[in-house]
Amino acid sequence: MGTPYERAAAGVECAAEFGQVRQRSVHLAEPLSPEDCCAQSMPDASPVKWHLAHTTWFFETFILEPREADFRPFHPAFRVLFNSYYNGVGDKHPRPQRGLLTRPALADVLAYRADVDRRMARLLAQHPADPELAALVELGLQHEQQHQELLLTDVKHLLAQSPLFPAYLDAPLAASAPVAAPAWVDFDGGLAEIGHRGPGFAFDNELPRHRQYVAPFALASRLVTNGDYLEFVEAGGYRDPSLWLAEGWDKVARGEISHPLYWVQRDEVASGRGAWQEFTLHGLQALDPARPVTHVSLYEADAYARWRGARLPTEAEWEFAARDVAIACGDLHPRAAGSAGLAQMFGECWQWTSSSYAPYPGFAAAAGALGEYNGKFMINQYVLRGSSCATPHGHTRATYRNFFPAGARWQFTGIRLAR
Numbered sequence: 001m002g003t004p005y006e007r008a009a010a011g012v013e014c015a016a017e018f019g020q021v022r023q024r025s026v027h028l029a030e031p032l033s034p035e036d037c038c039a040q041s042m043p044d045a046s047p048v049k050w051h052l053a054h055t056t057w058f059f060e061t062f063i064l065e066p067r068e069a070d071f072r073p074f075h076p077a078f079r080v081l082f083n084s085y086y087n088g089v090g091d092k093h094p095r096p097q098r099g100l101l102t103r104p105a106l107a108d109v110l111a112y113r114a115d116v117d118r119r120m121a122r123l124l125a126q127h128p129a130d131p132e133l134a135a136l137v138e139l140g141l142q143h144e145q146q147h148q149e150l151l152l153t154d155v156k157h158l159l160a161q162s163p164l165f166p167a168y169l170d171a172p173l174a175a176s177a178p179v180a181a182p183a184w185v186d187f188d189g190g191l192a193e194i195g196h197r198g199p200g201f202a203f204d205n206e207l208p209r210h211r212q213y214v215a216p217f218a219l220a221s222r223l224v225t226n227g228d229y230l231e232f233v234e235a236g237g238y239r240d241p242s243l244w245l246a247e248g249w250d251k252v253a254r255g256e257i258s259h260p261l262y263w264v265q266r267d268e269v270a271s272g273r274g275a276w277q278e279f280t281l282h283g284l285q286a287l288d289p290a291r292p293v294t295h296v297s298l299y300e301a302d303a304y305a306r307w308r309g310a311r312l313p314t315e316a317e318w319e320f321a322a323r324d325v326a327i328a329c330g331d332l333h334p335r336a337a338g339s340a341g342l343a344q345m346f347g348e349c350w351q352w353t354s355s356s357y358a359p360y361p362g363f364a365a366a367a368g369a370l371g372e373y374n375g376k377f378m379i380n381q382y383v384l385r386g387s388s389c390a391t392p393h394g395h396t397r398a399t400y401r402n403f404f405p406a407g408a409r410w411q412f413t414g415i416r417l418a419r
Contacts, residue, residue, distance in 0.1 A: 014134050015124045021141045022117055024392065025052060026110070028151055031168055034106045040099025041161050045154035045410065050082065050098045053109045055144040056116045057082035061089060062370065063136050064119055067127075074112050075104070088369030138201050139370070145395040152281065152332065152390040157410045160262060160279045167283030169332065176290035176336035182220040184419070185321070185342050189214040192320045195360055196399040205374040206399045208362045214320050217418060219313060222337035223344045223351070224304065224415040227289030229296075230276065232304050233259055243306045247406065248299025261295035261409040263287065281332045290336035292414045294349045298382050298406035301352040301415040313418035315355040315401070318385040321345070322398040329396070330389025334412065346396050349414025350384040357381035357403040381405055388412035 029037060029048050037048040046054075057078060065071050073079060081101065083092040093101070104112070120137075127133050152168075159166050195209035196202035238258050241249050251257050259265075262279040276287040296304075298312075305311050313321075321342060328347035337343040345351075357378050365375035381403040387396040390412055404411060 014128075014137055015121060017141060018120060018124065018137060019117075021144055021392075022113070025055060025144060025148055025151070026113065028148060032155065036155070036158070037106050038099065038102060039158055040096075041154070041158040042410075043096035044408070045157050046095075046098050046150070047101070048151055048155060049106050049109050050101070051147045051151045051154070052113060053078065053082045053104075054084055055140075055147050056109075056113045058143055059120055059137075059140050060116050061086075063133070063140065064116065064123065067133070068119060068123060074115050078104075078112065086369045086372055088372060142201055142203070142395065143373075145392040148392050149388065149390045149395075153411050156262075156279075156281055159281075165264075165279055165284040168281040171282060173280060173282045173285050173288070173333055175286075176288050179222065179225060179290045179337050182222050182417070184218040185221050186218045187214075187216065187317070187321055189216045189317075189320070192316065194316050194319055194399075196397075200397070202397070202399060203374055203401070204366060205357075205359070205363070205378075205401050208360060210361050212316050214314075214316050217313070217317050219317070219321050219342065220310075220417040221340070221342055222416075223292040223334075223349055224417065225289060225336070226278070226287050226291055226293050229260065229293040229304060229415075230287070230289065232307055235307075237303060237307055240307075243303040245299055245302055245406075248297070248303060251297075251299065251407065257297070257300065257409075260293055260300070288336070292334040292336075292344065292349050294334050294388075294412050294414045295409050296352075296413055296415060297409045298352050300409075301413075302354075304415055305417055308417060310417040310419050312352055312354040313416060315353040315383045315385055317418060318351065318353055318416075319398055322385070325398070327387075327396050329387075329393050330391070332389055334389050334414065344416075346387045347391070348389055349386070349412050350388050350402055351386045351414055351416045353383045353385055355383045357383050357401070377403065384411075384413060 029052060032048060040047045060073065061079065079089070080091045081093050083089055085092070124137070155168055159168060190213070192212055192214045193209055194212045196206040197209050237243060238252055244252060264277045264279060264284065266275055266277060277284050278287045301312060322345050325342060325345045330347040334348040359375065359378055363375070365371040384402040384404060385400070387400065388411070
């Protein structure tokens, strides 16, 4: 447990981290108007205002309510309005209707955040050496960092619905230098230890650490680029059913997908050709062939891999390869590969794997509503590994298991080949 001085220092550190993470969420909303913060572009996305309120709801519901003396909620209705999927807590406002919540106003949500932050600071000061409280706060902060990434990807999807293609950030993206063709990096495989090993935070789906045999394999040295993927598009990859999983081809046949999500083709008067552009958080940009392709589904990633005579890695292969790779953080759009060897494992795009999202051997969800955090979603999802350009600093590790349905494209999802 440490000395009293060590425990007191840990309490101060917890309070400081709490303030920093909470402030970053508000900072991410600053470039946006109140109208931007209220709108919802699709059922899978949430309004910025809802993200700001839900992450506050988490601390009020799971920490303040059971621990604060004379607890009184900031507003009784918020318990239902800003519950996401915790059935053990009670009723929820329907997810597709979050964008209809014009009230409470953004100013009221910010007041809610400020009130809960003050009460949390008081609670942390009163209990600086409580390990259970510190663990709950850490979970809440990791949860908020997940929503910080979702906030950015949801805003990008929202702004992309406008024919004006408005930018979240005004700074333009610089063109990248050309990148070399990918090389194959070989791994001998063997009996590997997979899953989180302390110290440090991990979600329950990263546990328990267990042994798994990994056969010899190779990974591409970098992510698939826009230029690589454009070759697939122009070669008729979206017209060849032999490359596609059945559900993916159904989407192609229905005209739902024909290129990555935010690619836009506009006619060039001078040449008569369509010039590809890409919508980014920096607005509409010329498609940079050196940057990683992103916002592709598992179906597209798998079809591209087949076209190249390769495959997607398993999550065990990916983690085996990433064990000694340094963590990197992005800058809100994927960057071109800038180094030799195994590059872009972190900080650019989440990388699809061929692994279904399933529990590790011996996995057990926690008791109570917090046990709903990950376990109940272990069906009809695929695992993504690494991190993206929108992942907050300090929220990345080699054992992190992100997961989405095979058709999801609004996250920063990319492709690394394996064989």
